[in-house]
Amino acid sequence: MVALLHPDLLINLTLRDLRSQYKRSALGWTWSVLNPLVAVVVYSAVFSLFLRIRPTVGDPSGLDSYAVFLLVTLLPWQFFVTSLTGATRAITSNSSLVTKIYFPRWVLPTSAVLARFITVLVEMAVLLVVVALWEGHIAFQWIPVVLALMVLQLLFTVGLALMISAANVYFRDIQHFLNVAMQPWMFLTPILYPLNLVPSDRQLFGISYRTIYQLNPMVSWAKAYRNVLYDLRFPSAERWLGIVVATVVVLALGFRVFNRLEPRMAEEV
Numbered sequence: 001m002v003a004l005l006h007p008d009l010l011i012n013l014t015l016r017d018l019r020s021q022y023k024r025s026a027l028g029w030t031w032s033v034l035n036p037l038v039a040v041v042v043y044s045a046v047f048s049l050f051l052r053i054r055p056t057v058g059d060p061s062g063l064d065s066y067a068v069f070l071l072v073t074l075l076p077w078q079f080f081v082t083s084l085t086g087a088t089r090a091i092t093s094n095s096s097l098v099t100k101i102y103f104p105r106w107v108l109p110t111s112a113v114l115a116r117f118i119t120v121l122v123e124m125a126v127l128l129v130v131v132a133l134w135e136g137h138i139a140f141q142w143i144p145v146v147l148a149l150m151v152l153q154l155l156f157t158v159g160l161a162l163m164i165s166a167a168n169v170y171f172r173d174i175q176h177f178l179n180v181a182m183q184p185w186m187f188l189t190p191i192l193y194p195l196n197l198v199p200s201d202r203q204l205f206g207i208s209y210r211t212i213y214q215l216n217p218m219v220s221w222a223k224a225y226r227n228v229l230y231d232l233r234f235p236s237a238e239r240w241l242g243i244v245v246a247t248v249v250v251l252a253l254g255f256r257v258f259n260r261l262e263p264r265m266a267e268e269v
Contacts, residue, residue: 010107010114017086017115039074040067047192056194061135061232068134071127072229073191073222076150079120080157080218081182086112087161088168088175091265099266106258109165113158117150124150131229138232145228145235149243153221156247159254166261169268189218190226217246 044066047053055069063069087109091098094108124146132139168174190198200210213219220242224235 009103010111013107013111014114014118017111018118021115021119039078040070043070043074043192053193053197056196058231059233061230063131063134063230063232065134068131069194069226069230070192071130072225073189075120075123075127076153076221076225077186077189077191077218079116080153081186083113083116083157084161084164084178085182086116088164088178090161091165091169092172092175105262105265106162106255109161110158113154113161117154120150127229135232139229142228142232146225149221149224149228152243152247155251156217156243159247159251162254162258166258166265169265170261185216185218188213188216190222195219195223217242217250220246 047066053066055064055066057064090108090112091105097103098105098108128139128143128146164174164178186192195210198210198213200208202209204212220239224239224243227233227235227239
């Protein structure tokens with residue numbers, strides 16, 4: 001509801017962020033496809049050929065391709081990382097704007113996330129075509145489900161971006177901590193390997209490793225994207241519930257924290 005009050009400002013800032021992504025670049029938007037392809041080649045060589053990690057066979061799709069197995073989770077993850085990285089500095093890097101005029105500051109981190117969202121839409125469209133080459137036109141039937149997952153991830157990411165960008169105004173170490181934290185977070189999410197490699201028969205304080213592992217909210221998104229785009233089946237009700245609850249809680253908390261910290265931003269920035 002708040003976003004509807006300033007659509008023009010949000011759209012203009014989003015377009016500005018989009019234009020700046022590949023400014024003075026000869027390849028332009030081609031990089032949005034090349035970057036994940038290079039990552040897939042590198043990770044496939046290391047994890048599939050050298051470490052011999054085998055992807056699960058898609059159920060019921062029958063897909064058995066590490067490249068596709070990786071891409072369906074890597075693209076949403078890269079959207080998440082680049083969005084948070086860009087949004088964290090969205091307020092501090094626009095200090096001249098923040099200190100000179102008043103406008104709702106939440107549009108700065110939100111526009112940074114939206115710009116990356118448009119990029120990942122293009123990437124996911126290309127991925128869907130790749131999946132269709134294996135499975136035929138049936139892959140396109142899952143477009144509404146993929147879009148629903150992407151919108152929920154967008155809202156979840158906006159909530160985190162609001163909290164982190166606001167806190168970074170007061171504690172600049174947050175932007176550096178985020179860069180450090182993202183790498184281990186990636187390895188604690190089933191992106192490069194299947195979830196069944198996480199032991200369920202070992203426990204810590206009476207709780208299985210897999211149960212603790214799944215407290216990571218990005219596990220639910222990774223499994224849901226893999227269910228839809230690799231297995232070609234609907235994610236479980238439990239998975240959907242975890243995603244929706246995480247999204248609502250983080251988005252509400254994000255706006256609450258941001259509104260609390262916003263009044264003194266012009267002084268601190």
